[in-house]
Amino acid sequence: MNQELRDRYSRQILFSGIGEAGQEKILAASAVLVGCGAIGTVTANLLVRAGVGHLRIVDRDFVEPSNLQRQSLFEESDAREALPKAIAAERRLRAINSSVSIEGIVADITPKNALELLSDFSVILDGTDNFETRLLLNDVAISLNIPWIYAAAVRSYGVTMTIRPNDTPCLACLLETGQKPAALGAEDTCDTAGVLNAAAGVIASIEAAEATKILAGKTEALHGHLVSCDVWSGRFQSVRVARNPDCRACVRRVFSFLEGDAQPHITMCGRDSVQIHERSRKLDLSALSRRLAGASAAEVRNNEFLLRFRVSPYEMTVFADGRAIIKGTQDPAIARSLDARYISS
Numbered sequence: 204m205n206q207e208l209r210d211r212y213s214r215q216i217l218f219s220g221i222g223e224a225g226q227e228k229i230l231a232a233s234a235v236l237v238g239c240g241a242i243g244t245v246t247a248n249l250l251v252r253a254g255v256g257h258l259r260i261v262d263r264d265f266v267e268p269s270n271l272q273r274q275s276l277f278e279e280s281d282a283r284e285a286l287p288k289a290i291a292a293e294r295r296l297r298a299i300n301s302s303v304s305i306e307g308i309v310a311d312i313t314p315k316n317a318l319e320l321l322s323d324f325s326v327i328l329d330g331t332d333n334f335e336t337r338l339l340l341n342d343v344a345i346s347l348n349i350p351w352i353y354a355a356a357v358r359s360y361g362v363t364m365t366i367r368p369n370d371t372p373c374l375a376c377l378l379e380t381g382q383k384p385a386a387l388g389a390e391d392t393c394d395t396a397g398v399l400n401a402a403a404g405v406i407a408s409i410e411a412a413e414a415t416k417i418l419a420g421k422t423e424a425l426h427g428h429l430v431s432c433d434v435w436s437g438r439f440q441s442v443r444v445a446r447n448p449d450c451r452a453c454v455r456r457v458f459s460f461l462e463g464d465a466q467p468h469i470t471m472c473g474r475d476s477v478q479i480h481e482r483s484r485k486l487d488l489s490a491l492s493r494r495l496a497g498a499s500a501a502e503v504r505n506n507e508f509l510l511r512f513r514v515s516p517y518e519m520t521v522f523a524d525g526r527a528i529i530k531g532t533q534d535p536a537i538a539r540s541l542d543a544r545y546i547s548s
């Protein structure tokens with residue numbers, strides 16, 4: 204390690220848990236973050252500052268004004284330009300640490316692309332907002348034998364657990380046997396119940412600390428519990444999760460979420476939007492923009508990553524990878540018909 208790096212990471216090297224040997228390992232290691240929202244932006248910021256060698260960020264969404272209260276890598280200009288979160292995060296993180304290789308990918312993780320996007324990393328980090336995607340990450344991590352860290356926050360509450368294939372219980376052990384924490388009701392998301400930025404920040408910080416231990420080769424220091432906290436009541440909890448001796452994923456190795464067909468449509472994070480993803484080819488956004496100008500769509504706006512327009516009372520956002528997010532409905536049938544009428548035609 205040269206003097207410049209030794210100086211940059213001096214406070215981490217001084218910490219006896221890491222030392223210079225641990226820092227060397229962090230610099231050579233890689234992480235992939237799925238979902239760059241309240242938790243993901245904090246985790247990515249911490250790991251890039253800590254000097255992780257390579258960070259890939261996969262996110263399907265774009266920055267909106269309501270994100271700015273907690274998604275700490277984004278600025279008002281990102282929301283004005285409706286930049287994809289993966290791109291806005293990549294730009295900001297490059298300015299924070301130019302020696303880290305950062306790769307923002309605008310995509311939705313599905314059974315079709317998960318293995319390709321998540322292979323060959325030292326750790327997989329959860330920044331997602333739904334259990335279906337988390338169980339997909341769990342299947343991928345176990346099948347590829349990569350450690351991964353579950354993290355979630357809603358209201359003033361957050362929870363996290365580190366999963367190491369073969370050594371610890373997995374997320375399916377937790378969720379599919381009813382050990383799921385009661386505070387995380389299935390119906391609750393940050394879009395329906397709200398979330399405090401501090402709750403996401405605490406959980407993301409614990410996630411980043413666990414990732415740092417894995418990247419530095421200090422797995423003996425992992426906390427080994429389901430850790431939860433409520434920043435409103437000030438209550439912290441750390442409980443052991445029992446391995447399910449008949450677990451579908453980590454014992455029987457039945458990867459139902461990985462083997463499932465890619466969902467043709469997904470209702471998103473309870474915010475009155477439906478995502479459609481059924482095109483196998485990329486969309487030409489400028490051609491679509493010209494076509495919409497002649498149709499009854501209003502306020503057609505696009506940047507190099509996405510195109511957005513209004514068909515009152517709906518707002519449609521179309522990504523270059525072929526996905527569309529239709530805001531203003533939770534009905535897949537309405538979303539499909541709008542998609543067929545304005546995008547697929």
Ligand SMILES: [Zn+2]
Pocket residue numbers: 372373374375376377447450451452453454
């Ligand atoms: Zn399991």
